[in-house]
Structure formats: structure tokens, C-alpha cells
Amino acid sequence: MLTPSAEKHKWYREFRALRDVSFEVKRGETFGIVGRNGSGKSTLLQLICGTLFPTSGTVQVNGRIAALLELGAGFNPDFTGRENIYLNGSVLGLSREEIDARFESITEFAGIGDFINQPVKSYSSGMYIRLAFSVAINVTPDLLIIDEALAVGDEAFQRKCFARIQNLRDNGSTILFVSHSAGIVTELCDRAILLDQGELIAQGSPKSVVSKYHKLIYSPADTVAVLREDLKKQLVEDDVAEDAFVTEADKADSALVASAKSNLPPREEAFYEEGMKSLSKISYNSYGASILDVHIETSEGRKVNVLRSGESYKYVYTVDFTALAFQVRFGMMIKTTSGLELSGAVSAAPRDTIETIPMGARVKVKFDFECRLPPATYFLNAGVLGLVDGQEQFLDRQIDAEMFRVFSDPDRLSTGLVEMVSSPDLKVTLSTVSGDGNA
Secondary structure, three states: OOOOHHHHHHHOOOOOOOOOOOOOOOOOOEEEEEEOOOOOHHHHHHHHHOOOOOOOOOOOOOOOEEEEOOOOOOOOOOOEHHHHHHHHHHHOOOOHHHHHHHHHHHHHHHOOHHHHHOEHHHOOHHHHHHHHHHHHHOOOOOEEEEEOOOOOOOHHHHHHHHHHHHHHHHOOOEEEEEOOOHHHHHHHOOEEEEEEOOEEEEEEOHHHHHHHHHHHHHOOHHHHHHHHHHHHHHHHHHOOOOOOOOOHHHHHHHHHHHHOOOOOOOOOOOEOOOOOOOOOOEEOOOOOEEEEEEEEEEOOOOEEOEEEOOOEEEEEEEEEEOOOEEEEEEEEEEEEOOOOEEEEEEOOOHHHOEEEEOOOOEEEEEEEEEOOOOOEEEEEEEEEEEEEOOEEEEEEEEEEEEEEEEEOOOOOOOOOOOOOOOOOOOOOOOOOOOOOOOO
8 A cells, every 4th residue: 555656566466357359249139259268258248237347448338238147146135036026127227117017027937936925045046046037038128148147947947048038139139148158159149259368369150250269279278379379360351341240251151051042953863063162161280180071972972062851971081190099089060050060970989989090091981871951051070089198189170171051852841950750640530510519
């Protein structure tokens, strides 16, 4: 306290949670924020909410905010659930009349029954969180902020939470979403950014950002610094317009996807379309293995990238080993254009790996599969796992290595993303109704 200002730096170490992070979110967008633990995600959300104030720079927010940061943080444990609804609703900006009008919806969504009149200190942790989530989600905010708060309650309640969030999004609410779940980010979000060590190092489509995030977290510690600089450099190169958070590769992939929607003859055989190449390919650092020529073949060995649903194919790639590898296994993954992981497989369980593969060996990897996908465009991942310093990690991995599409089949009866191979069984019974109403 008595130290002169010029000397105060000797008594503390300055830590900046965020540095030069700048972005805009448009009304009605669902915006994802991803990054490793300690990257500054939660601090950023608290700045947006107004619970923290920036040391420098400005934060501008228009509209009512509801934040799912620490659920139930504003609850009084001695108050009943009913009393806490009014307390927390007031904190979130609702008048008593507005809370009265929404009270039934809040209690119905929480589903805790008569416990609503009991002190919340008697609640289980699940009940406590359900009530807190229900209050926040029923504020009908202009901006909803979610920080890893969707893993609440059982599976049925989680699905109800997702449905409610999607309803808010469809009705024009803006959503900021932080999650470590790649599938949730790619499915829910329109755009995304990647934070690391308090810096913005990537932005673009959710699929592109999540791929870069995975490459960052799976890279060895001695290569992370170089990778971060490469991503920051790419960020500057891709930042061509203020309202375009998509890279040139994203745009090119989108154009290819759009061109893939042309009408094809209904019974055409699978074939290979020249020029359909993924431009969003990301390769991991190689550790003695290199993945080559990822593609799909027919059962006769013919290379194809336009498939027919219901037919059998082979997922194929080659791996060259430039160093001795231990406990090796191989993997594959098929994803949607949004990055949702639809289906994948590995060559062996951890206990059944290939013990050693010598330097100079070449392995031809094939996964047989039956295409049960609806008409759309898809992307392929490939990976090789092995031991490095006693830990299993990717010896090589390629994200969006290739793309393919499945064309329309007028005889297809299945709907949705997954075909359950069901056979319809219909029985029609005719009944006659008499004048007195009896059948």
C-alpha cells in the first residue's frame, strides 16, 4: 500500500486473461466459442454479461441478457424454490408481473413437482440445477449465453433443454455458446471462434474451427507454439471481410456441396466425379507415419465418390511408416458438412493392437461398410494411432481428407440421418359403423 507506483510491479505478476480479442455477433446468430481450459472463454462471457469489466477496450451489448454461467449462483439456499424463482427472475431483469406470467412455464419445465415449496438446500444437485436452468431459459432473452451448461439432468431433460434453445434461436434470439463438445458446436452454431492463451487464433465455420481446435489439443507440447503462430497467420490471411467469418476453403467446400445437389438419374450406378476434392483438409503433425490416398472403392475395387444408398463399399487409405511404430491401430470417420460425426470405426480394441510395424512398411487399410446415408455430401477423416513416449496418440491424422456424396434414390423409404433398415408391415382393417354408433 505504501510502495510508490513506479515500484508496485515488484509485488505482483500481471496476468492478462484476454488480449486483442475482437469480433461481432449478429442478431439471431448462434455463435460458438471453443478453446482449451484456461484459454479465456469464461472470462470473455463474463465481460459480455457485465459481471467483469475490461481493463481496456469496449464491450457493446444490445438487448436483454440471460446467462447460464454458474447455474443457481444467485439462489438463496434457505428460500423455497418458489421464492428463488422470483429472486433469480428479478436478477435476470423480469418484473414481478412478468415472473407471475411465466411461473407455471418455469415450474413445468423444471419438473420438480411439490418440491417447489421446499427450501432449495433440501434439493438434490440435479433438482437444483434443473430449477436454475428453467428460470434462466424462460426469461426469453435477446442474448442467451451458455457456458458448458447443457449437461444438466438426465437425458430426457437435456433433450428438453436443447429443444428450448433451438426454439429461442428460431424465434430470433442470439446465442453465445461455449462447449468442449465438437458435435454440439457444429450442430448448433452458425459461426465459431477459437481462443487460446487469451488470444483469438481462428474464426470461421464451426466445422473449420473445431478441426483446428482438435489439431491444437492433440499436438505435442513442443509443437503447439508453432501451430498457434500458423493459425494466427492464417487468421489474418482469411480475414477478408468484416462480415465473412468463413475461409476461402470453407467457401470452396460450400460451392462443391451446392453443386452436388444436382438431380441425377434415379438408378445410376456409383461413379467417380473429377474435381470433387475437399479444400478444407487439415493434416496433423506426422510421427513416423503418413496417410496417403484416402478414398472409397466399390467391392470390385473401383474408385468412387458418388455413392448409392444401400450398397456396400470400402473405405480405403494407405499408410507409409518412416519409423518403428508400436501398438498401432487405424481409424476412420464419416462426417456431415457441418462437422457432425456420423459414423466411424477403429481397426482394433486397445488390447488387440498391432504390436510393432517396422520402418519402411506400407499398410493398406480397408474398412468395409454399407452406405445407409440419405442424399447429401459428406467428408472423410482418417487416423493412425500408436504409442509415443508411452502414451497413445495420433501418428498421423487427416481431417476432411476427401469428400463424397450420396445421390437421391426415389425408392428410399428411410428418413433422417440414419437408416434403421426397417421393413414396413401394414395391416388394413375395415369396420362398418351402424346408425347407433356401434361398429
